[in-house]
Amino acid sequence: MASRLKNLSDFSNTEIPSAAPYRFGIVTAEWNAEITNALYQGAYDSLVEHGASEDHIHSYPVPGSFELIAGADVLLNNIANLDAVICLGCVIQGETRHFDFICNAVANGLANVALKHNKPVIFGVLTTDNQQQAIDRAGGKHGNKGVEGAVTAIKMAHLAKSIKI
Numbered sequence: 001m002a003s004r005l006k007n008l009s010d011f012s013n014t015e016i017p018s019a020a021p022y023r024f025g026i027v028t029a030e031w032n033a034e035i036t037n038a039l040y041q042g043a044y045d046s047l048v049e050h051g052a053s054e055d056h057i058h059s060y061p062v063p064g065s066f067e068l069i070a071g072a073d074v075l076l077n078n079i080a081n082l083d084a085v086i087c088l089g090c091v092i093q094g095e096t097r098h099f100d101f102i103c104n105a106v107a108n109g110l111a112n113v114a115l116k117h118n119k120p121v122i123f124g125v126l127t128t129d130n131q132q133q134a135i136d137r138a139g140g141k142h143g144n145k146g147v148e149g150a151v152t153a154i155k156m157a158h159l160a161k162s163i164k165i
């Protein structure tokens with residue numbers, strides 16, 4: 001298994017551009033808040049660590065991961081000059097197939113929002129079998145999906161700027 005032996009948030013062997021020129025949105029689901037709060041802190045701290053201005057990070061909560069779709073769309077429609085939106089959530093398998101519907105809808109919905117706005121919309125949603133897998137990926141042994149989302153947002157914002165020039 002890919003994540004069995006490594007920290008998925010280890011970017012020590014990759015070059016990460018400065019985040020200073022860019023404006024970011026962060027939408028965070030409130031379901032499984034003890035997990036998503038850790039994802040958010042990882043994302044926020046990573047953006048600042050790489051040079052983003054705190055005034056250029058626009059953070060909003062939504063009820064659940066399904067609402068990340070509308071949340072990302074609202075931010076891109078109403079906050080000027082966003083370079084990327086990071087969407088953070090944690091969907092944990094329950095007794096029914098609801099998990100499957102939420103996960104598929106969120107992945108497809110966020111991709112559609114990105115295409116609609118021609119802006120990077122980062123899928124920072126944990127989709128786990130159980131709570132422990134989520135803990136392991138929200139600052140545990142397998143890293144922090146929020147950190148991964150922030151680095152991805154910085155790289156994609158830099159890419160867009162590079163191509164436009």
Ligand SMILES: Nc1c(NC[C@H](O)[C@H](O)[C@H](O)CO)[nH]c(=O)[nH]c1=O
Nearest residue numbers: 029031063064065066089090091092
């Ligand atoms: N079970 C989880 C949910 N379910 C709620 C949905 O995301 C959505 O808010 C509801 O269906 C109303 O539209 N959300 C999560 O983020 N994580 C879960 O484990």
Ligand SMILES: CC(=O)[C@@H](O)COP(=O)(O)O
Nearest residue numbers: 092093094095096098099
């Ligand atoms: C992903 C979900 O919506 C899930 O956690 C809800 O649990 P259940 O499938 O038992 O209703």
